[in-house]
Amino acid sequence: MEYDVVIVGGGPAGLSSAIRLKQLAAENGREISVCLLEKGSEIGAHILSGAVIETRALDELIPDWKDKGAPLNTPATADRFLYLTETGSRALPTPPQMHNDGNYIVSLGNFCRWLGEQAEALGVEIYPGFAAAEVLYHEDGSVKGVATGDMGLDREGNRTDAWEAGMELWARQTIFAEGCRGSLTKTLFERFKLRDGVEPQTYGIGIKELWEVKPELHQPGSVTHTIGWPMNTSTYGGSFIYHLENNQVVVGYVVGLDYQNPHLSPFDEFQRFKTHPAIRGVFEGGRRLSYGARALSEGGLQSVPKLTFPGGVLVGDTAGFLNVPKIKGTHTAMKSAMLAADTLFALLGDENAGNEATGYTAAYKASWVHDELYSVRNVRPSFQWGLWPAMIYSAIDTYLFRGRAPWTLHHKHADHETLKPASQMPKIVYPKPDNVLTFDKLSSVFLSNTNHREDEPIHLRLKDPGVPIRINLATYDAPEQRYCPAGVYEIVGQDTGEPRLQINSQNCVHCKTCDIKDPTQNINWVTPEGGGGPNYPNM
Known part of the structure:
Protein backbone atom coordinates (compact mmCIF):
# COMPACT_ATOMS: atom_id res chain seq x y z
CA MET A 1 0.00 0.00 0.00
CA GLU A 2 1.42 3.38 -1.01
CA TYR A 3 0.79 6.73 0.66
CA ASP A 4 2.27 10.19 0.71
CA VAL A 5 2.76 9.95 4.48
CA VAL A 6 2.66 6.99 6.86
CA ILE A 7 2.52 7.72 10.59
CA VAL A 8 3.60 5.15 13.19
CA GLY A 9 1.72 5.70 16.45
CA GLY A 10 -1.72 6.97 17.39
CA GLY A 11 -0.83 9.17 20.35
CA PRO A 12 -1.22 12.95 20.56
CA ALA A 13 1.80 13.57 18.31
CA GLY A 14 0.91 11.09 15.57
CA LEU A 15 -2.71 12.23 15.41
CA SER A 16 -1.75 15.91 15.45
CA SER A 17 0.59 15.46 12.50
CA ALA A 18 -2.14 13.62 10.59
CA ILE A 19 -4.71 16.32 11.28
CA ARG A 20 -2.32 19.12 10.37
CA LEU A 21 -1.35 17.49 7.06
CA LYS A 22 -4.98 17.14 6.05
CA GLN A 23 -5.77 20.70 7.13
CA LEU A 24 -2.93 22.01 4.97
CA ALA A 25 -4.10 19.94 2.02
CA ALA A 26 -7.61 21.36 2.30
CA GLU A 27 -6.34 24.94 2.70
CA ASN A 28 -4.10 24.64 -0.38
CA GLY A 29 -6.39 22.61 -2.62
CA ARG A 30 -4.03 19.63 -2.75
CA GLU A 31 -4.60 15.95 -2.23
CA ILE A 32 -2.37 14.15 0.24
CA SER A 33 -2.85 10.54 1.36
CA VAL A 34 -2.14 9.88 5.04
CA CYS A 35 -2.17 6.54 6.83
CA LEU A 36 -1.73 6.06 10.60
CA LEU A 37 -0.86 2.75 12.27
CA GLU A 38 -1.61 2.08 15.94
CA LYS A 39 -0.44 -1.12 17.65
CA GLY A 40 -3.18 -0.93 20.28
CA SER A 41 -6.54 -2.53 19.69
CA GLU A 42 -8.05 0.94 19.28
CA ILE A 43 -6.88 4.53 19.39
CA GLY A 44 -6.26 5.31 23.05
CA ALA A 45 -5.86 1.70 24.18
CA HIS A 46 -2.15 2.15 24.99
CA ILE A 47 -2.26 5.82 26.03
CA LEU A 48 -1.24 6.51 29.61
CA SER A 49 -0.44 9.84 31.21
CA GLY A 50 -1.37 11.83 34.34
CA ALA A 51 -2.75 13.99 32.78
CA VAL A 52 -3.12 17.73 33.11
CA ILE A 53 -3.10 19.19 29.63
CA GLU A 54 -2.05 22.65 28.56
CA THR A 55 -4.12 23.64 25.53
CA ARG A 56 -1.57 25.84 23.75
CA ALA A 57 -0.95 23.41 20.88
CA LEU A 58 -4.59 22.31 20.73
CA ASP A 59 -5.67 25.94 20.42
CA GLU A 60 -3.42 26.22 17.36
CA LEU A 61 -4.45 22.91 15.82
CA ILE A 62 -8.21 22.98 16.39
CA PRO A 63 -9.23 26.44 17.65
CA ASP A 64 -12.90 25.45 18.00
CA TRP A 65 -12.15 22.31 20.03
CA LYS A 66 -14.78 23.19 22.63
CA ASP A 67 -17.51 23.36 20.00
CA LYS A 68 -16.33 20.05 18.60
CA GLY A 69 -16.73 18.28 21.92
CA ALA A 70 -13.15 17.71 22.99
CA PRO A 71 -13.23 15.77 26.27
CA LEU A 72 -11.61 18.49 28.38
CA ASN A 73 -14.28 18.65 31.05
CA THR A 74 -12.47 19.46 34.28
CA PRO A 75 -10.56 22.75 34.57
CA ALA A 76 -7.70 22.65 37.06
CA THR A 77 -8.79 24.85 39.98
CA ALA A 78 -6.29 24.34 42.81
CA ASP A 79 -2.60 23.40 43.06
CA ARG A 80 -0.89 21.81 46.06
CA PHE A 81 2.78 20.89 46.34
CA LEU A 82 3.73 18.81 49.38
CA TYR A 83 6.94 17.52 50.88
CA LEU A 84 6.33 14.21 52.64
CA THR A 85 8.22 12.65 55.51
CA GLU A 86 7.35 9.16 56.63
CA THR A 87 4.64 10.38 58.98
CA GLY A 88 4.05 14.03 58.11
CA SER A 89 3.75 16.57 55.32
CA ARG A 90 4.58 20.19 54.68
CA ALA A 91 3.12 22.46 52.02
CA LEU A 92 5.75 24.06 49.79
CA PRO A 93 5.34 26.98 47.39
CA THR A 94 4.18 25.64 44.05
CA PRO A 95 6.94 26.19 41.46
CA PRO A 96 5.82 28.53 38.67
CA GLN A 97 6.14 25.81 36.02
CA MET A 98 3.57 23.75 37.95
CA HIS A 99 0.85 26.39 38.10
CA ASN A 100 -2.16 25.02 36.23
CA ASP A 101 -4.39 28.04 35.68
CA GLY A 102 -6.17 27.49 32.37
CA ASN A 103 -5.24 23.82 32.15
CA TYR A 104 -7.51 20.78 32.20
CA ILE A 105 -7.43 17.43 33.97
CA VAL A 106 -8.14 14.82 31.31
CA SER A 107 -8.05 11.19 30.33
CA LEU A 108 -5.37 11.36 27.65
CA GLY A 109 -6.69 8.12 26.16
CA ASN A 110 -10.13 9.67 25.66
CA PHE A 111 -8.52 12.82 24.29
CA CYS A 112 -6.69 10.71 21.70
CA ARG A 113 -9.91 8.91 20.80
CA TRP A 114 -11.42 12.31 20.08
CA LEU A 115 -8.38 13.38 18.05
CA GLY A 116 -8.75 10.13 16.10
CA GLU A 117 -12.31 11.09 15.22
CA GLN A 118 -11.14 14.49 13.99
CA ALA A 119 -8.43 12.87 11.87
CA GLU A 120 -10.80 10.37 10.29
CA ALA A 121 -13.29 13.13 9.50
CA LEU A 122 -10.53 14.82 7.50
CA GLY A 123 -9.81 11.63 5.52
CA VAL A 124 -6.91 10.08 7.45
CA GLU A 125 -6.85 6.29 7.15
CA ILE A 126 -6.37 4.88 10.67
CA TYR A 127 -5.53 1.22 11.24
CA PRO A 128 -5.62 0.22 14.91
CA GLY A 129 -4.43 -3.27 15.81
CA PHE A 130 -1.58 -3.15 13.30
CA ALA A 131 1.90 -2.98 14.79
CA ALA A 132 4.70 -1.55 12.69
CA ALA A 133 7.42 -4.15 13.17
CA GLU A 134 10.10 -3.21 10.65
CA VAL A 135 11.46 -0.13 8.88
CA LEU A 136 11.76 -0.53 5.11
CA TYR A 137 14.53 1.12 3.12
CA HIS A 138 15.20 2.09 -0.49
CA GLU A 139 18.39 0.95 -2.17
CA ASP A 140 19.94 4.36 -1.48
CA GLY A 141 19.39 3.81 2.26
CA SER A 142 16.51 6.23 2.72
CA VAL A 143 13.37 5.17 4.56
CA LYS A 144 10.77 3.63 2.26
CA GLY A 145 8.06 2.99 4.86
CA VAL A 146 7.27 0.29 7.38
CA ALA A 147 6.05 -3.29 7.46
CA THR A 148 3.51 -4.60 9.95
CA GLY A 149 4.20 -7.83 11.77
CA ASP A 150 2.81 -11.20 10.73
CA MET A 151 -0.23 -12.39 12.65
CA GLY A 152 -0.89 -15.96 13.78
CA LEU A 153 2.65 -17.19 14.49
CA ASP A 154 3.27 -19.71 17.26
CA ARG A 155 5.76 -19.34 20.12
CA GLU A 156 8.65 -20.52 17.90
CA GLY A 157 7.68 -18.19 15.06
CA ASN A 158 6.09 -20.87 12.88
CA ARG A 159 2.92 -20.22 10.92
CA THR A 160 -0.34 -21.52 12.37
CA ASP A 161 -3.66 -21.97 10.62
CA ALA A 162 -4.49 -18.39 11.64
CA TRP A 163 -1.38 -16.94 9.97
CA GLU A 164 -1.71 -13.67 8.07
CA ALA A 165 1.25 -11.99 6.41
CA GLY A 166 2.18 -8.48 7.42
CA MET A 167 1.73 -5.56 5.04
CA GLU A 168 4.29 -3.23 3.55
CA LEU A 169 3.26 0.40 3.67
CA TRP A 170 5.36 2.58 1.39
CA ALA A 171 5.49 6.32 1.87
CA ARG A 172 7.20 9.35 0.45
CA GLN A 173 7.74 10.34 4.10
CA THR A 174 7.29 8.37 7.33
CA ILE A 175 6.56 10.03 10.68
CA PHE A 176 7.67 8.05 13.72
CA ALA A 177 5.47 8.93 16.70
CA GLU A 178 5.96 5.80 18.77
CA GLY A 179 6.16 7.47 22.17
CA CYS A 180 8.88 6.86 24.72
CA ARG A 181 11.60 4.35 23.69
CA GLY A 182 10.05 3.48 20.35
CA SER A 183 11.11 0.05 19.13
CA LEU A 184 11.57 1.20 15.51
CA THR A 185 13.03 4.53 16.57
CA LYS A 186 15.84 2.66 18.34
CA THR A 187 16.88 1.13 15.04
CA LEU A 188 16.76 4.55 13.35
CA PHE A 189 19.06 5.95 16.05
CA GLU A 190 21.64 3.34 15.13
CA ARG A 191 21.28 3.41 11.35
CA PHE A 192 21.34 7.19 10.95
CA LYS A 193 23.53 8.00 14.01
CA LEU A 194 20.78 10.27 15.31
CA ARG A 195 22.16 10.30 18.85
CA ASP A 196 25.77 11.06 17.94
CA GLY A 197 26.90 14.08 19.92
CA VAL A 198 23.71 14.06 22.00
CA GLU A 199 23.59 13.40 25.73
CA PRO A 200 22.04 10.12 26.93
CA GLN A 201 18.30 10.10 27.28
CA THR A 202 17.17 9.62 30.86
CA TYR A 203 13.81 8.16 31.74
CA GLY A 204 11.24 7.75 34.46
CA ILE A 205 8.70 5.01 35.08
CA GLY A 206 5.21 6.33 35.74
CA ILE A 207 2.70 4.06 37.48
CA LYS A 208 -0.94 5.11 37.68
CA GLU A 209 -4.29 4.04 39.07
CA LEU A 210 -7.78 5.35 38.45
CA TRP A 211 -10.12 5.38 41.46
CA GLU A 212 -13.76 6.11 42.13
CA VAL A 213 -13.92 7.87 45.49
CA LYS A 214 -16.69 8.90 47.85
CA PRO A 215 -18.49 12.06 46.68
CA GLU A 216 -17.65 13.88 49.90
CA LEU A 217 -13.94 13.24 49.28
CA HIS A 218 -14.02 14.36 45.65
CA GLN A 219 -12.67 17.81 44.76
CA PRO A 220 -13.06 18.32 40.97
CA GLY A 221 -10.12 20.26 39.57
CA SER A 222 -7.80 19.60 42.50
CA VAL A 223 -4.15 19.01 41.54
CA THR A 224 -1.64 17.68 44.09
CA HIS A 225 2.02 16.81 43.61
CA THR A 226 4.40 15.48 46.23
CA ILE A 227 8.11 14.93 46.67
CA GLY A 228 10.02 13.21 49.46
CA TRP A 229 8.85 10.00 51.10
CA PRO A 230 8.89 7.16 50.14
CA MET A 231 11.95 8.11 48.04
CA ASN A 232 15.23 8.82 49.77
CA THR A 233 16.93 12.12 48.98
CA SER A 234 19.26 10.56 46.40
CA THR A 235 16.46 9.03 44.26
CA TYR A 236 14.38 11.15 41.90
CA GLY A 237 10.65 10.62 42.32
CA GLY A 238 7.30 12.17 43.07
CA SER A 239 3.56 11.70 42.89
CA PHE A 240 0.46 13.21 41.33
CA ILE A 241 -3.18 13.14 42.42
CA TYR A 242 -5.72 14.67 40.03
CA HIS A 243 -9.47 14.89 40.63
CA LEU A 244 -11.41 14.30 37.39
CA GLU A 245 -15.16 14.50 36.91
CA ASN A 246 -17.66 11.81 38.05
CA ASN A 247 -16.01 11.19 41.45
CA GLN A 248 -12.91 9.85 39.74
CA VAL A 249 -9.37 10.46 40.94
CA VAL A 250 -6.11 9.48 39.26
CA VAL A 251 -3.11 8.79 41.44
CA GLY A 252 0.36 7.98 40.23
CA TYR A 253 4.01 7.88 41.06
CA VAL A 254 7.06 8.56 38.88
CA VAL A 255 10.50 7.16 39.73
CA GLY A 256 13.58 8.27 37.80
CA LEU A 257 15.19 5.23 36.18
CA ASP A 258 18.63 6.49 37.07
CA TYR A 259 18.17 5.05 40.58
CA GLN A 260 21.07 3.07 42.05
CA ASN A 261 19.58 0.48 44.40
CA PRO A 262 18.69 -2.76 42.56
CA HIS A 263 16.42 -3.74 45.45
CA LEU A 264 14.08 -0.82 44.69
CA SER A 265 10.67 -1.64 43.22
CA PRO A 266 8.87 1.39 41.69
CA PHE A 267 5.55 -0.48 41.84
CA ASP A 268 5.89 -1.19 45.56
CA GLU A 269 7.07 2.34 46.28
CA PHE A 270 3.87 3.58 44.66
CA GLN A 271 1.73 1.23 46.74
CA ARG A 272 3.56 2.34 49.87
CA PHE A 273 3.07 6.01 48.96
CA LYS A 274 -0.72 5.61 49.10
CA THR A 275 -0.51 4.64 52.78
CA HIS A 276 0.86 8.04 53.84
CA PRO A 277 -1.39 9.81 56.39
CA ALA A 278 -1.73 12.84 54.12
CA ILE A 279 -2.74 10.70 51.13
CA ARG A 280 -4.70 7.64 52.18
CA GLY A 281 -7.81 9.52 53.28
CA VAL A 282 -8.68 10.42 49.69
CA PHE A 283 -9.20 6.75 48.87
CA GLU A 284 -11.04 5.53 52.00
CA GLY A 285 -14.17 3.72 50.93
CA GLY A 286 -13.17 4.11 47.29
CA ARG A 287 -12.79 1.57 44.49
CA ARG A 288 -9.82 1.06 42.20
CA LEU A 289 -10.97 0.99 38.56
CA SER A 290 -7.85 0.70 36.43
CA TYR A 291 -4.07 0.42 36.50
CA GLY A 292 -1.23 1.06 34.08
CA ALA A 293 2.44 1.96 33.70
CA ARG A 294 4.56 3.69 31.09
CA ALA A 295 8.09 5.03 30.78
CA LEU A 296 8.60 8.71 29.97
CA SER A 297 11.54 10.59 28.48
CA GLU A 298 13.01 13.02 31.02
CA GLY A 299 16.26 14.16 29.37
CA GLY A 300 14.80 17.34 27.91
CA LEU A 301 16.72 19.68 25.63
CA GLN A 302 20.14 18.06 26.09
CA SER A 303 18.81 14.65 25.02
CA VAL A 304 16.78 15.56 21.94
CA PRO A 305 18.27 13.59 19.01
CA LYS A 306 18.65 14.60 15.38
CA LEU A 307 15.03 14.80 14.25
CA THR A 308 15.30 14.10 10.53
CA PHE A 309 16.80 11.53 8.18
CA PRO A 310 16.21 10.67 4.51
CA GLY A 311 12.56 9.67 4.21
CA GLY A 312 11.33 10.45 7.70
CA VAL A 313 11.14 12.42 10.95
CA LEU A 314 10.74 11.88 14.70
CA VAL A 315 7.98 13.64 16.66
CA GLY A 316 6.59 13.66 20.19
CA ASP A 317 7.96 11.67 23.08
CA THR A 318 9.86 9.31 20.79
CA ALA A 319 12.18 12.31 20.39
CA GLY A 320 11.82 13.41 24.02
CA PHE A 321 10.00 16.77 24.23
CA LEU A 322 8.65 16.36 27.78
CA ASN A 323 8.90 19.43 30.01
CA VAL A 324 9.87 17.69 33.26
CA PRO A 325 9.46 20.57 35.77
CA LYS A 326 6.07 21.37 34.25
CA ILE A 327 5.19 17.63 34.32
CA LYS A 328 3.63 18.00 30.89
CA GLY A 329 4.51 16.80 27.43
CA THR A 330 1.26 16.56 25.47
CA HIS A 331 1.35 20.16 24.28
CA THR A 332 5.01 19.96 23.22
CA ALA A 333 4.48 16.59 21.53
CA MET A 334 1.55 17.96 19.55
CA LYS A 335 3.40 21.11 18.53
CA SER A 336 6.47 19.16 17.39
CA ALA A 337 4.20 17.05 15.21
CA MET A 338 2.52 20.12 13.76
CA LEU A 339 5.91 21.64 12.91
CA ALA A 340 6.92 18.39 11.22
CA ALA A 363 11.30 25.18 12.77
CA TYR A 364 11.63 23.38 16.11
CA LYS A 365 14.58 25.54 17.18
CA ALA A 366 12.61 28.69 16.31
CA SER A 367 9.47 27.52 18.14
CA TRP A 368 8.10 27.92 21.65
CA VAL A 369 8.80 24.20 22.21
CA HIS A 370 12.55 24.83 22.08
CA ASP A 371 12.21 27.99 24.18
CA GLU A 372 10.24 26.11 26.81
CA LEU A 373 12.70 23.21 27.00
CA TYR A 374 15.68 25.58 27.04
CA SER A 375 14.34 27.49 30.03
CA VAL A 376 14.06 24.32 32.18
CA ARG A 377 17.07 22.44 30.80
CA ASN A 378 19.01 22.51 34.07
CA VAL A 379 16.29 21.33 36.45
CA ARG A 380 16.25 17.57 35.89
CA PRO A 381 20.05 17.10 35.68
CA SER A 382 20.47 19.06 38.94
CA PHE A 383 18.89 16.14 40.81
CA GLN A 384 22.10 14.18 40.38
CA TRP A 385 23.21 16.19 43.46
CA GLY A 386 20.29 14.95 45.58
CA LEU A 387 16.87 16.35 46.44
CA TRP A 388 17.68 19.43 48.53
CA PRO A 389 20.63 20.75 46.53
CA ALA A 390 18.50 20.29 43.40
CA MET A 391 15.53 22.12 44.93
CA ILE A 392 17.75 25.03 45.97
CA TYR A 393 19.48 25.17 42.59
CA SER A 394 16.18 24.91 40.69
CA ALA A 395 14.77 27.85 42.66
CA ILE A 396 17.85 29.93 41.80
CA ASP A 397 17.71 28.89 38.13
CA THR A 398 14.00 29.64 37.92
CA TYR A 399 13.62 32.84 39.95
CA LEU A 400 17.03 34.49 39.58
CA PHE A 401 18.15 33.43 36.10
CA ARG A 402 14.62 32.78 34.75
CA GLY A 403 15.91 29.75 32.87
CA ARG A 404 18.67 31.75 31.13
CA ALA A 405 21.67 30.73 33.26
CA PRO A 406 24.93 31.07 31.28
CA TRP A 407 25.66 27.34 31.65
CA THR A 408 24.02 24.02 30.93
CA LEU A 409 24.09 21.02 33.24
CA HIS A 410 24.57 17.59 31.72
CA HIS A 411 23.24 14.05 31.94
CA LYS A 412 26.31 11.98 32.70
CA HIS A 413 25.02 8.42 32.46
CA ALA A 414 22.47 6.28 30.69
CA ASP A 415 19.98 4.83 33.17
CA HIS A 416 21.16 1.23 32.71
CA GLU A 417 24.64 2.26 33.89
CA THR A 418 23.62 3.52 37.32
CA LEU A 419 22.74 0.34 39.26
CA LYS A 420 25.19 -0.68 41.96
CA PRO A 421 25.82 -4.31 42.98
CA ALA A 422 23.10 -5.63 45.28
CA SER A 423 25.65 -6.44 47.98
CA GLN A 424 26.54 -2.73 48.27
CA MET A 425 22.99 -1.43 48.65
CA PRO A 426 20.45 -1.76 51.48
CA LYS A 427 17.61 -4.22 51.00
CA ILE A 428 14.09 -2.82 51.06
CA VAL A 429 11.30 -4.69 52.81
CA TYR A 430 7.92 -3.81 51.35
CA PRO A 431 4.70 -4.45 53.30
CA LYS A 432 2.26 -7.02 51.98
CA PRO A 433 -0.72 -5.56 50.11
CA ASP A 434 -3.96 -5.20 52.03
CA ASN A 435 -6.10 -5.47 48.84
CA VAL A 436 -8.03 -2.41 49.97
CA LEU A 437 -5.60 0.44 49.41
CA THR A 438 -2.51 -1.46 48.27
CA PHE A 439 -2.35 -4.32 45.78
CA ASP A 440 -0.04 -6.82 44.10
CA LYS A 441 1.20 -6.70 40.52
CA LEU A 442 -0.95 -9.46 39.07
CA SER A 443 -4.26 -8.09 40.33
CA SER A 444 -3.15 -4.71 39.00
CA VAL A 445 -2.30 -6.07 35.54
CA PHE A 446 -5.77 -7.64 35.46
CA LEU A 447 -7.26 -4.12 35.73
CA SER A 448 -5.19 -2.95 32.76
CA ASN A 449 -7.10 -5.40 30.51
CA THR A 450 -3.76 -6.59 29.14
CA ASN A 451 -3.91 -9.46 26.71
CA HIS A 452 -1.47 -11.27 24.44
CA ARG A 453 -2.01 -14.66 22.83
CA GLU A 454 -0.45 -17.28 25.10
CA ASP A 455 1.33 -18.98 22.18
CA GLU A 456 2.53 -15.95 20.21
CA PRO A 457 6.28 -15.27 19.93
CA ILE A 458 7.77 -13.67 23.03
CA HIS A 459 8.37 -10.00 22.25
CA LEU A 460 10.94 -9.57 25.03
CA ARG A 461 14.05 -10.90 23.36
CA LEU A 462 17.25 -11.84 25.20
CA LYS A 463 20.43 -11.22 23.25
CA ASP A 464 22.25 -13.75 25.48
CA PRO A 465 20.02 -16.19 27.42
CA GLY A 466 22.79 -16.79 29.98
CA VAL A 467 23.13 -13.17 31.12
CA PRO A 468 20.06 -13.02 33.43
CA ILE A 469 21.54 -15.65 35.75
CA ARG A 470 25.25 -15.19 35.15
CA ILE A 471 25.25 -11.40 35.63
CA ASN A 472 21.88 -9.94 36.60
CA LEU A 473 21.10 -12.45 39.36
CA ALA A 474 24.65 -12.87 40.55
CA THR A 475 25.51 -9.17 40.71
CA TYR A 476 22.22 -7.29 40.98
CA ASP A 477 19.86 -9.86 42.53
CA ALA A 478 17.79 -9.98 39.31
CA PRO A 479 16.46 -6.38 39.34
CA GLU A 480 14.10 -7.14 36.42
CA GLN A 481 11.84 -8.83 38.99
CA ARG A 482 11.39 -5.44 40.68
CA TYR A 483 11.69 -2.71 38.03
CA CYS A 484 9.01 -4.37 35.89
CA PRO A 485 5.61 -3.12 37.14
CA ALA A 486 3.71 -6.05 35.64
CA GLY A 487 5.35 -9.24 36.95
CA VAL A 488 6.79 -10.17 33.56
CA TYR A 489 10.17 -11.33 34.86
CA GLU A 490 10.50 -14.08 37.45
CA ILE A 491 13.45 -16.13 38.69
CA VAL A 492 12.33 -19.72 39.22
CA GLY A 493 14.22 -22.83 40.30
CA GLN A 494 16.39 -21.19 42.96
CA ASP A 495 15.20 -23.66 45.58
CA THR A 496 16.61 -26.54 43.52
CA GLY A 497 19.85 -24.75 42.73
CA GLU A 498 18.95 -24.38 39.05
CA PRO A 499 17.71 -20.80 38.70
CA ARG A 500 16.37 -19.57 35.39
CA LEU A 501 14.58 -16.48 34.16
CA GLN A 502 10.94 -17.01 33.28
CA ILE A 503 9.39 -14.35 31.03
CA ASN A 504 5.63 -13.99 31.47
CA SER A 505 5.26 -11.91 28.34
CA GLN A 506 1.46 -12.06 28.36
CA ASN A 507 1.56 -9.69 31.39
CA CYS A 508 3.48 -6.95 29.55
CA VAL A 509 1.83 -3.51 29.68
CA HIS A 510 4.29 -2.10 27.11
CA CYS A 511 5.90 0.30 29.57
CA LYS A 512 9.42 -0.29 28.07
CA THR A 513 11.15 -0.13 31.47
CA CYS A 514 13.02 -3.40 30.92
CA ASP A 515 14.43 -2.16 27.62
CA ILE A 516 15.72 0.94 29.42
CA LYS A 517 16.88 -0.26 32.84
CA ASP A 518 18.35 -3.73 32.17
CA PRO A 519 21.96 -3.20 33.35
CA THR A 520 23.48 -5.30 30.56
CA GLN A 521 21.07 -4.06 27.86
CA ASN A 522 20.38 -7.72 27.15
CA ILE A 523 16.60 -7.29 26.87
CA ASN A 524 15.30 -6.02 23.53
CA TRP A 525 11.63 -5.01 23.51
CA VAL A 526 10.17 -5.62 20.04
CA THR A 527 6.59 -5.06 19.05
CA PRO A 528 4.26 -8.00 19.73
CA GLU A 529 1.33 -9.02 17.56
CA GLY A 530 -0.89 -6.07 16.73
CA GLY A 531 -3.81 -5.46 19.07
CA GLY A 532 -2.04 -6.99 22.07
CA GLY A 533 -1.08 -5.29 25.29
CA PRO A 534 -3.21 -3.15 27.59
CA ASN A 535 -6.65 -1.80 26.83
CA TYR A 536 -6.85 1.23 29.06
CA PRO A 537 -10.30 2.68 29.78
CA ASN A 538 -10.42 6.36 30.73
CA MET A 539 -6.67 6.45 31.47
Missing part, protein backbone atom coordinates in the same frame (compact mmCIF):
# COMPACT_ATOMS: atom_id res chain seq x y z
CA ALA A 341 3.66 18.31 9.25
CA ASP A 342 4.18 21.89 8.05
CA THR A 343 7.67 21.03 6.84
CA LEU A 344 6.68 17.75 5.20
CA PHE A 345 3.75 19.33 3.42
CA ALA A 346 6.05 21.93 1.86
CA LEU A 347 8.63 19.27 0.98
CA LEU A 348 6.08 16.99 -0.70
CA GLY A 349 4.92 19.87 -2.84
CA ASP A 350 8.40 20.76 -4.07
CA GLU A 351 9.96 18.44 -6.64
CA ASN A 352 13.39 19.88 -5.95
CA ALA A 353 13.25 19.66 -2.15
CA GLY A 354 14.96 16.28 -1.73
CA ASN A 355 13.76 13.66 0.73
CA GLU A 356 14.98 14.92 4.11
CA ALA A 357 12.84 17.50 5.89
CA THR A 358 15.73 19.42 7.42
CA GLY A 359 13.51 22.48 7.75
CA TYR A 360 11.72 20.71 10.62
CA THR A 361 14.79 21.06 12.82
CA ALA A 362 15.03 24.76 12.09
